[in-house]
Amino acid sequence: MKSLPKRARVNEQETWNLRTLFENEQDYEQAVKNAEIEATAFEKNYKGTIVDSTSAILALDAYRRLQEKLVKISSYAELAASVDLTNDQAQMRESQFGSIAAKIASQTSFAMSELTELSEETLQQASKQSEEYATVFDKIIREKPHQLHPEVEKTLAAFSSSFQAPYSMYNTTKMADIDFPDFTAEGKVYPLSYVSFEGKWESEPKTPVRRAAFEMFSDTLRKYQHTTAKTYDMHVQMEKTTSDLRGYDSVIDYLLMEQDVDRSMYNRQIDVIMKELAPHMRKYAKLLQKIYGLNEMTFADLKMPIDPLYEPSITVEESKNYMNDALSVMGKDYLDMVNRAYSERSIDFAQNEGKSTGAFCASPYGNGSFILISWTGSMEDVFVLAHELGHAGHFHYANEAQNLFNSESSLYFIEAPSTMNEMLMANHLLKNSTDPKFKRWVLSSIVARTYYHNFVTHLLEAAFQRKVYERVDAGGNVNATILNNLKRGVLEEFWGDSVRMNDGAELTWMRQPHYYMGLYPYTYSAGLTISTEMAQRVLKEGKPAVEDWLHTLRAGGSKKPAELAKMAGIDITTDKPLRDTISYIGELIDEIEKLTKEIEAQ
The missing domain is CATH 1.10.287 (Helix Hairpins)
Structure with missing residues (x-):
């Protein structure tokens, strides 16, 4: 295996085409200047004018137009930087725009302050007058008690670029320095x-x-543990200060407000999975140990494939066939979106030095989606790409049906469309073979990738993250020793004596950027709970279930997570969907064990 090439040396066809956002640097710079001019004009024309429901709606119209331009600009700056953290020009462009965006945010912060100062009665009237902005006005009413004095809001907005610094420092340490x-x-x-x-x-x-x-x-x-820990501590302390300033009892409550989720839904995902999924996953770990004939199972062994001989090597071109076959159930329009992602070079497949790890999908409003993945040719890449195309499909429909403010659903729901695609991929593979070895390989792919990733890796991050915030809420700080101990404790609680923790297992907290994105980690399990139930509906009902799902995707962020799930025929106000999903994972592991005995008996 060769070392990774520099970005300039990779095949251009394996990279994304950001020229669909801006043809060249000159166009980008002109867009930035235009946005600065528009922000100044917005301040001049609307500051002090938001006094009733009509003026509130007019101001939101102008504010939305400005934000749409800023989304496109910031996406270009961030995406260009993400593929090569050693590229000084791209890094400087992103930093410079961060400063400009902070200035614009400060300039325009009056809009939210003036809207918040309107009476609840006026805001409710505005909500009735404008169906388009009803969600925005309802959110302002909800957050009204936590809004600060306009000058304080302006100051906080001016520091927004600085508040992003820990995340930038984390990425720089991870991708440029290590x-x-x-x-x-x-x-x-x-x-x-x-x-x-x-x-x-x-x-x-x-x-x-x-x-x-x-x-x-x-x-x-x-x-690098001490630098990374200090960076993370800086981030959580800023969140704590902000939550205190806004009058929240806890950082967790502050971060959940944005998700339209109550504390019980958050705690349920972590507590039930930690307790009830753990026995199933310990059984899976012991099965891996037996198949590989290991004297002991260690943390370093948990990602082993059940049967590496059934791990096909898949090219980028071949992946397109998998996507078309597995996602055809979603309909022609969905498949057209998938195929355009390939033909219009919206996916960055290349492996190169300095590229962000993992995978993500960015969907700037009105400009399609851009997917980052480092293609290694494994089946895992197929599942990951299906996952990211699930995000792309979600925003394809939501951006088409909703305005900018309503396009993005709560984090609690955001991983449902992506994990749904993983389930569709697995179902497709299972349906097309009767070979016990292949069936075992597919089932183990679902457990080892889809569920392990979302219900174990990210869920254990969430359990760890909750402990960090509980410590911060109590007035404490964190350092490398504390973070290592917290992470090791969570891992040992989940895996028990079925897995020995190698030295280094405790450093897993250093690997994820999710900790800089609010209460993101637990939402993977929440989304997969919804998509597991939905995938079962699609298997049993076919087109009617798909139509319900597409209708739900179109709703974007216009509904709360529980309402979105209800549109899809799922009640997440109870623990039934979560417990059903855990039982389903247990059934998959039992079936893998049964197939293993069958294969060994041959």
């Missing part, structure tokens, strides 16, 4: 990077190679 050395296993030398570890070595079937990679990866991470 240099992983080669590692040696069984007398052979292998190159190591974030991308190669998470895309290959972490799931490498050869135990000496996998464990040696984990050891070197962890030893290298450990050198």
